Amino acid sequence: MTVTEERGLDLVRKSARELARRFDYEYWREKDKKAEYPWEFVKAFADAGWLGVMIPEEYGGLGLGLMEAAVMIQEVASSGAGMSGGSAIHFYVFPPAPILRYGSEEMKRKWLPKIAKGEVLMAFGVTEPEAGVDTSRIRTKAEKVDGGYVVNGQKVWITNAQNAHKILLLARTSPREESKPLDGMTLFFTDLDREKITVREIEKLGRSAIDSNELFIDNLEVRDDEVVGEVGKGFTYLIDGLNPERVVVALEGIGLGRAALEMASKYANERVVFGRPIGKNQAVAHPLADSWIRLEAAERMAMHAAELFEDHQNCGKEAAAAKYLGAEAGFEACDRAMSTFGGYAYSKEYHIERLWREVRLLRNAPFSQEMVLNYISAQALGLPRSY
Incomplete structure (x- = not known):
């Protein structure tokens, strides 16, 4: 690492520390006690541009790297915000990565600037109650229809679903094959439509300011242009x-x-x-x-x-x-x-x-x-x- 890079990281560290510590321990105690999403905290980081730390400048971000993002989020956690603040920020930083790398140009230009500004909150729909860490065994299915897919299934431990506008959703588009168990799953970036998705919050031990949820998906309609990358390569x-x-x-x-x-x-x-x-x-x-x-x-x-x-x-x-x-x-x-x-x-x-x-x-x-x-x-x- 060069001296210039070290100074760059020091600047990120100092800036993130000063911003995060505007929100004291009492702020986080109240958010935890009332189970309130820390919108004021998120807005402060959005206004300073930090939500788009790893999004390229052409899509409205800062265009920095993993080292800068990691240092920023460490300072958030060490400020006393802990996982309540860390999760609130890092769910803007990393779940959009598949969109950035594999989404269509239209998808990137439409959504990445909004994510960078904090205007769109995402949920990340991967984990399922029956599959656990064996993602190859997820049961949520997306059946092909004219112009798109119809999705049915269940997800669990989904962060942000109480407030999210969009969901990055993993579903099976073809049956599991023992020889290639991780093939046949597709990523969709679509609306978290509450008429088709029932969201049930999970009461939990900690990080109460950031909701965790079960999702029950019933005939959710997803368009073809909401597929991220190629069908079947989502994992x-x-x-x-x-x-x-x-x-x-x-x-x-x-x-x-x-x-x-x-x-x-x-x-x-x-x-x-x-x-x-x-x-x-x-x-x-x-x-x-x-x-x-x-x-x-x-x-x-x-x-x-x-x-x-x-x-x-x-x-x-x-x-x-x-x-x-x-x-x-x-x-x-x-x-x-x-x-x-x-x-x-x-x-x-x-x-x-x-x-x-x-x-x-x-x-x-x-x-x-x-x-x-x-x-x-x-x-x-x-x-x-x-x-």
Whole structure:
């Protein structure tokens, strides 16, 4: 990385930090408590142009790369916004990637500028209750009719569906074949038509400001010009966006851990028990120091993966490892911050419990730590594939 690139990233980091920290912990506590979407936060980032960070300038974006996007979202998470702010921003940044790479010119010119400005909110319709991480077994079907398709099926854990205008929807357009299980799925970018799609919100542990939902799709009509790329190649298009998503999730976890560590260190300096700051006790200080080390190491792996991606090199193993390390280091830091605060950690006044609830998600999503280890076992070590 050149000095110029380092200075560029520093500028992104500084600008994103200043903007994100206009919204304090009390703002996020209220959004979490009331389960309100953080529209004011999104608008601030839209007005500053950050929602289009990876969208080319010709389509209304900033035309920057994954490294800049990753740094920006890390600063969002570490500001105290956590996953509530991180998800609100990154769903403008990465779900549009298949449209950018494979959508028609008409589709890109019509929708990408609106996404960059925050005028259009997307949902990402892939996961299904019966398929889990085995996307080849999705059951949502799109049947060909004159001028388009009719879609029926069910999706689960779909973010933004309470408010989304559009949905990037994966459906089977031909039956699953055992020899080529990932063929025959098609991506559609279409309206989230609430007359044809029933949206049912899922009550969950954390990230309450950002809705998660079940979708029940009943005879949704989709036009031919709403197909992204070629029919039957939808899963291939999704793959292109997986490594960037893993990098960003890693840095969200790291950002959450840094926010917790910052609060815990301040508290450990100020909290006096037995006539001395609790930070003097190695039982308090050493776990926090260990978390600092692990967060630093995880960040370096994530930025290494991002750099490989931008150099058009294979970064699958590095991106998966970054996600693993970021989720583990972030959760450990938040958990240790909980221990530092003791009984007060359960009080919403101190905000630690919200960060802890939100970072726990990253051990499971967008795929579990066990699946990362399965992947690394096969891809890095050459062991027999177990999935």
